[in-house]
Amino acid sequence: PTEIQALTIPEVLKSEGQHILCAAETGSGKTLAYLLPIINKIKVQEMKVPLLNRPRAIVLLPSRELVEQVLSVSKHMCHFAKFRPIAITSHKNRQFVRKTLLMPTDLVVATPAGLLDYIKNKHISLSETRYLVIDEADTMFCKGFDKDVTSIIKQIKASNVTQNNRPYQIIVVTATLPKTVNELLSKELPFMKRITSYSLHKSLPNLSHNFIDLKIFNYNKYEATIQTLKAHSESASTMIFCNKKKTAEHLEKYLYSKNFPAIGLYGDIDDRTTKLESFRNQESHAKILVCTDIASRGVDTTFVNHVILFDFPTTIVDFLHRVGRTARAGKRGKATYFVTKKDR
CATH class of the missing domain: 3.40.50.300 (P-loop containing nucleotide triphosphate hydrolases)
Structure with missing residues (x-):
């Protein structure tokens, strides 16, 4: 146990x-x-x-x-x-x-x-x-x-x-x-x-953190996302969190235009369960889930290797839930954060 x-x-x-x-x-x-x-x-x-x-x-x-x-x-x-x-x-x-x-x-x-x-x-x-x-x-x-x-x-x-x-x-x-x-x-x-538990409200022991100053990308989050994904293994499953539905929707389309197949999970879309199952399917061509906090709680994501915070969450509770989608059940994971001027 x-x-x-x-x-x-x-x-x-x-x-x-x-x-x-x-x-x-x-x-x-x-x-x-x-x-x-x-x-x-x-x-x-x-x-x-x-x-x-x-x-x-x-x-x-x-x-x-x-x-x-x-x-x-x-x-x-x-x-x-x-x-x-x-x-x-x-x-x-x-x-x-x-x-x-x-x-x-x-x-x-x-x-x-x-x-x-x-x-x-x-x-x-x-x-x-x-x-x-x-x-x-x-x-x-x-x-x-x-x-x-x-x-x-x-x-x-x-x-x-x-x-x-x-x-x-x-x-x-x-x-x-x-x-x-x-x-x-x-x-x-x-x-x-x-x-x-002893680890409540503490950083997960198998989680590594990567902070990216967007100044090097002229504060272009979309370009930073592409470069971050390229630097990661193609077989890795990645969740990208946005604060708003509109942002997530736009990012999903942008990734497709750059030949990065992604699944979108945000708002009140009817087939949320189907989308999650598609993302969990390890044989799926789409290894990227673009989402809002609708996917940050309770969902089984033990296979996720990488979490990207496209937007910083507004509360510490949301932060812990987002980064908690990886490094689960003793596995290793990585969290990448895009740092803008207002995040400093």
Whole structure:
């Protein structure tokens, strides 16, 4: 197990009513740190009570890509411990999801808005839910999800109170721990046990940093990008982060014009999951992903060798998530930063 897994799994297993904060750097194995003990608990409970068509565990994530990713990990675990996971997002086929929820369901992986919609329309009940995971908490509590997440926490609390104060467990998972998240956790879950890795908020040990003063390129970021890519191995997978959709869109077209096939991931494009899968495909001709922060959180990028910050992010949280797309799971990676006059 990784450091955070060794610290978190025993704590989740030994207590039913202890809420837990799991905070560790990107790529440290946090998903398995909460999924493994929760599934174990579900299987133990299964010996005592019959299967129900109500979820016993819920995992909340900020985007449908992350929902599908965690669902995929859950399905791999089904080969070793039989349980039934299902994904709920606002983009999922509603008829299919409603039909699936009529069958025994152990784990629901969902976006907050998607879950609340199904609760509101009485397609899903929280009466048997004893485990709630709030993953990517630095996003969930800071970027417009906080009201929905707080509503779900209150409903989980109320549901278990009506069941003779049945113990329940909330696990908050994050790669950064900004002040806003700390304040909200102190308010909503004041007695939670905090587990943090040694490397939290520290530079990844296998990550090298390369700062390029754009003065040598007459402050032309596009030319600097081309030269940086040329200096890198053709087989390397590179993510290039921009602050704005318009910039990312323009950069993607520019790279194509210079014979650098790239995949764009930004804004509200409908085929985001397909684009990510294409980028992950090691046989793909496009080894470059031009993106905004939509691709900076939670996405499995263990194969990425190089991250370029075309634009500097506006917060330290976004910075840590961007550079955390490489040097994951013990592998080596490189981060390149373009330094303009205003970045000095």
